[in-house]
Amino acid sequence: MKKFFIGFAVVSLLIAGVLSYFASGDPDGLDKTVEDTGIAEHAREHPFAGSTFADYALGGDGKFTGLAGVLGVLVVLALSFSLFWFLRKRSDV
Amino acid sequence: MHMSDGLLNAPTSIAFLAVAAVGVGFALVKARADLDDRTAPMAGLVATFIFAVQMINFPILPGASGHLLGGALAAILVGPYVGALCVTIVLVVQALLFADGGLTAIGANVTNMALIGTATGFLVAVALRKLAERGKGGLATVAFISAFVNTVVAATGFIVEYAIGGAGGVEIGKVALLMWGLHALIGIGEGLITAVTVTSVASIRPDLVYLLKGNRKPLEVRS
Structure with a gap:
């Protein structure tokens, strides 16, 4: 059970920390829509x-995208884990 | 699909802030029943995974890209209420820490991606549950379809919001055509990512797939 959770976290770290360098820099669907229509x-x-x-x-330097990604992963993990752990039904009561 | 500030007028932004608050509040109340010592860590990891994958914009046309929204993915793995909270946490961190998605726009962004996207993905997945229970191919198909629909319907959220109170007075048909066309393409990517993720989890830990929970046969009681 632990192995699965650790594996899932490592996959997220690799995606945000490494794969993020290969992401497209083009506007996404909504940005493209608002740019092409002038709404932007x-x-x-x-x-x-x-x-x-x-x-x-990091300070506008895209070389550090992976670092920002890893930080984001850790922040989302800490926040969401804390919230969901707090909300859960206690089985030990 | 993160809106910047200023695309919607102030009253519309505030109205959707209220919609988001009510929806997230409702999800907070309902999520408790779906969270226990086993599913709570899973939910944290699903939120984390969605954040990571949302960083990966994939090309759809020359000059346009898309990224995962994650509503169907979250709903299939951890249920609609916990799933909506997962996507909400991601959007809040993106807006506050990475300046991605406006602050006054956060209500509309949460409404579209966390509430509409997750609810739509879940409803489609539940409607097709029989197929999902038929094995890996069935589950992959259901994941793909529910994720595709979640993307297009979430995009429709923006179209509706723009029609209610968008800046610039652009003809709504033009906005709708672009949004639907682009998000039909993005929906294919969303579908593929969701299918691969859900089937991967199901092949290792089928007990952690919310959609398949009804699949476990209850103990037969003979009398």
């Missing part, structure tokens, strides 16, 4: 656009 002109800059890890980089 109304988009406001993200309030945290200048933050350290904005756009899955």
Whole structure:
């Protein structure tokens, strides 16, 4: 059981840490739609656009995408695990 | 499919913030019944996996890409309520830590990807449960179809929101055509990723696949 969970976490780390370098940089379906229709002109800059890890980089440097990905994986894992562990039905009561 | 701030007007953004809050609140209440010592860690890993895979934009046309939304994937593996929470956590971390997806747009983004996407994926998967229980090929087919539909219907969420209060007054038919066309292609990628992921989990730990839970025959009681 433990092996499966560790394996699942390692797969996520590899995807975010390594495979992320091979991701397409083109706009996704929604971004493409708003760009082609001109709706994008109304988009406001993200309030945290200048933050350290904005756009899955480190200080705007895309060389560190993998690092940002690994950090994101760890943050999502910690947050979601804590929430779901807290919400679960206790079997030991 | 992360909207930036400003694409929807303020009242619409606020309205969908309320929709998202009600939906996530409902999911929080209902999720408890689906979480135990075994499924809670699984749910954390499903959220983590969705975050990782969402980083991988795959090309669909020259100049356009798509990425996994994860609603059907989460719903099939951990159920609709826990699944909606998984996608919500991912969207919140993306918006706050990585400036991906606007802050006032978070309500609409959660509504589309976490609520509509997960609910749609789950409903389609449940409707096809008989096929999913027929073995690996059946499960893969159900995963593919429910993920494809989840992508297209989540895209429809944006079309509706834009029709209600979008900026720029672009003709809605034009928005709909582009959104549906592009997301039909993205839906194929979403379907493939979901089919591979769900069948992989099912081949190692079938007991951790929520959709197949009814599959375990209850003990026969003779009287």
